[in-house]
Amino acid sequence: MKYGIIGTAGHVDHGKTCLIRALTGIDTDRLKEEKKRGITIELGFAWMDFPKGERVGIVDVPGHEKFVKNMLAGVAGMDMVMLVVAADEGIMPQTVEHLDILSILGVRCGVIVITKTDAADPELTELVEEDVRELVKGTFLEDAPVVPVSVYRNQGIDRLRDTLYQLYRDLPGHKETRAFRLPVDRVFTLKGFGTVVTGTLFGGRIKKEQEAYLYPENTSVKIRSIQVHETNVEEAHAGQRVALNLPDRKKQEIRRGDVVALKNSMYPTMMADVSLTVLRHTQRSVKNGSRVHVYHGTRELLGKVILLDRDELKAGETCYAQLRLEEETVLEKGERFVIRFYSPAETIGGGTVLDICPRKHKRNDQKALEACRIKESGTREEMLELSAWEHWGSFFTLEELAGRSALDKSGLKHTAEKLAERKILVRLNENLYIHRQEMDFYRKRAEAVLDEFHKANPLKEGMGIEELRSRMKLADGKLADDILAVLKTEKVIKEEHGLISKKRFRVVLKEDEDAMVKEILNHYLDEGFAPLATELYLKEHRNQKKFPAVFTSLLNKKALIRLDVQYCVHRDYYEKAKTAFREMAEKKPEVALGEYRDYLGCSRKVAVALLEHFDKNGFTRKTEGGRVLKASGK
Template sequence: MGDKYYTIGMAGHIDHGKTALTKALTNVDTDRLKEEKERNISIEAGYAPLQAANGTHVSIVDVPGHERFIRQMIAGVAGIDLVVLVIAADEGVMPQTEEHIEILRFLGIEHCIVAITKIDRADEEILEIVTEDVRERLEKTRFQDAPYVYVDSLSGTGIEKLKETIFAELEKVTFRDSFGSFRLPIDQVFTVQGQGTIVRGTVYEGKAEKGSQLTVLPKGLKAKVRQIQVHHEEQQQARAGQRAAINLGGVNKEQISRGDVLVASDHFLVTDTVDIVLKVVNETFTPLKQRSPVKIHVGTSEVMGKIVFFDRNELAQTNDEVLCQIRLDEEIVVRRGDRFILRRPTPVETLGGGWVIEPKAGKYRFGEETISMLRSKMEGTPEDLVADALSKQPVLSFQQLLQDTSLIEEALQNVIEEGTAAGTILEIPGQGYSAAKTIAKLENEMLQMLSAYHEEFSLRAGMGKAELVQSLSTAYPKPFIEYTLNRLTGKGELKKDRQYVALAVFEPHLPKKWRARMEEMVTALKEDGLAVKKWDEYVAGTPVPKAYISELPVYLLETKQAERLTDDMLIHRQAFQAAVAQLRQNTGESFDLKEAKEALNISRKYLIPFLELLDQQNITIRQEEKRQWTKEGQPS
């Protein structure tokens, strides 16, 4: 198996030792800002690499603990695979600890380690009391079975044990597959002198490579990856689960902000209205009225909007899931299943969180009919769940579909059989299953790409297959691209010639704008017979662009309109055939150099390379000083 990449978060109350613990684990001080060091608190999320073990690479996020910096905490925690809940032995569970636990619950974080820090400040009795208090707070949450580790960051006590526990818990985490479409929610953007615009974030899914073209959403800005760094080390690619800094060309710092999303394809939705499943906090709060202003945190974005209920006029504390909608003041980028946190802007407080049912929602009537529709979306039919899973990744194995849909094997098999029979699902040999519309989309992209390529490079036989595959590989797995390429070829829409791929209807041709000029060159070449000039002399002074001039000889050779006599001389195919016929007519079964010169009446400057060309094409065979005609005796 290849390397795996994970991001874990340090969460907890201010001054409980998250930054010191991160430094003890990684030897990196994540307090970067001057004001952070002066005030001894974390304002921005800090990041550090934990030494890899058995191909497992870990980025640690030290998220801010102070209440004033809760929005940075939310951005830092979004996208993590495992949380280390840090609680000081001399203080125990504090208000921000409680809020962090709530936020982690709402964001769907499933794996947790409890780290009791500053154990040098507490005796065994105090440690037992603190531990019991934490267990009570985590009871009936998804963290109730979390392992506990007791550490002192300054002396190093328990640090190795914590490392072992982290890597052991990561074995239980579902590894993020890098075959999805690349998505990186941006949480930091800055410039470096001489380098340009840099963005940072955690790669949610997929991968991006150096030199690839990306898009900044929701603004739709096109950018090129100049450089990729993972923990200050330059890399060729950034993969799902990694914390990455990407140097972007084509955009400036002022055009990008925290909350924007860097993607590699158009699979992602830009939306200002989302249907959600909302769970509120486990404490009483001031009721939230219909269409009240709220702030939603999703990924690294925080956007104001209005909450719209369809079955009530205000929201109070409840244990039930609330199906509702957020109408946003700005566009965001989300997918079904993305987790969010909902906060009240004034007074500032966390209200709840949940997940996105429908990223591109419409406007609905108040009433039970809408609630039933939203519940249907939330629960989803098996067909809906499979379709949703296949819309997120081009191809999934049966096992991956089981994990993504939570269906039992029999139900999933029925959906696949019905989908393949109806033509909505296609089985990809050796890879898994794909939505027919995904393949149709890739086919259309291929056809459009080749059409544009032929328009720009009409003299070429086609686009290099490797170039075509590489250009699509940031959005699709290469085996999937190969399958689709073969599928289009099998349907007669594409053709393959050696290393080239072209539309079936395409034939290399002279560009319309310069056809007359180029035909004049070819005619001059033809009229010169064997006594040709160097190619540069035929094109001297022409207004034809240099790019076309350099490709014209290749075009003539590829289309068999010419033969290469020397490195810098071509002869027209008709002149070549006429010379072969003339030589054949004026010689016997074999001939020497003198006989050939007399038959063709040309100088050795042309004669020698011409005869060598005959040998290359197996028209003649050289035997010492003579050449023997082959059975064909004519150009092939």
């Protein structure tokens, strides 16, 4: 079933509330002060049933200029509007301002209602209709039907109801494939229930007992019950007026303008890139840095307008701008907003949100202007590339990039792969892609770190991976490994024996260093399974400055095997020790330490060092009676 919201608009005392009462039988003025003063101050809500059982919500907005901010909160979610003009007064200031607001916020359907025809003669009513027709030229109401009514004589009400139904039938349905969000327009407490919030549901559907989040606070809330038009329901749908019972929240913890939505579906922000338009008939202009009231959804905020390509935006002009707000809010790309002057309060324009999580832009920056163009009308590939570039260093998944850039998630992986094939994006893992320029940045950083290391340590085969991660300032080990894996694939770096070096780096020994290598290797070949303690051996050569570095390089190359802090052996003897253990393990269920020592003809300390090294590297496994080969031991 299709759902929708009908709203009112028009000057104060032009009969909007009485008109709703005539259509629905519901009085939307609920406050004592409203009854006393005879004017609407807060938003009012009602509903109406159409012939085939469709129930539509109706929002009554205040018409007084002092309550325009309340009117703006009510416009959020309107599918169609009744622009109300009294026959005895005609067009008034709020008639014009409300029409401007409706146009800015993208309302695209409505009917013009001439009320109080009983208080004016037919000629005056016709004259008012002509004036209104002239007013709405060039707006979404230019071809709208006009219905004169008299609430007190019950004239025109049935025709108006039929007209509304005809318009409603032609409205497109709300998409329920998107995640739900409910901008709060009212908060109150009911005895026995606790806190209740109301609003028009945007997108998706919401279910009873569903866990949701309150934004911009970004904390969880539990939905105990749901009402639509004072009827309990198990779920509510996009386009319906909805009341949610949030028992775990106090009334004072929620305010108009907050949003109830799914977890991780909204992103609190204090900035937005926008396309901004100044009303064509205003006498004012927007200057760079102007402080304004910003209205979006049901929220009112203060902020500054930063014009990105000029110093002043005049009547009828449009440009890209950045809104810098004074408190956090949540927005959606494509959402409409209105701006009013800080003082005097007057509607001067509005526009469309292009980016909900932008970086701060410099003015007259051509890259920023081109980015705004892409955000407004770019291709899917352009927008994904831009999102990856603008979120440099954040390592967002494709889903997160899509959420922040309002990209349809379906087929997003295919788009990313196409960009990767064109070498615009780089795939780090199954769901993580970064911009090629960002990858080049990490490549240059890795090369610089390794260049410095190789220069300082020419005899070392490479740098330990943990040190490289740290020097590259990549705290997340998994991400660091993904980036290093790409650098290996692209043959920028190589890994040997657990050490990272530049791909073409090789240890080049000088003549004296080469002599030391031969001396060390010959020494350990001669010593076999009776090596001198490493500390003592190095101490014997303390007068040779390069000796420790050459010794370490042989360890890095695995020409020497360090068993423990005390002993090293030549690689050939290490392999002989492994072969000896295999031979013994084939004949005995367990190999005892003493037996192994005797078999090698070495000291107990060296035998212990060898066996513990075997254990550590998965070649053997210790048992109560000795050691056995591990199943995977080679």
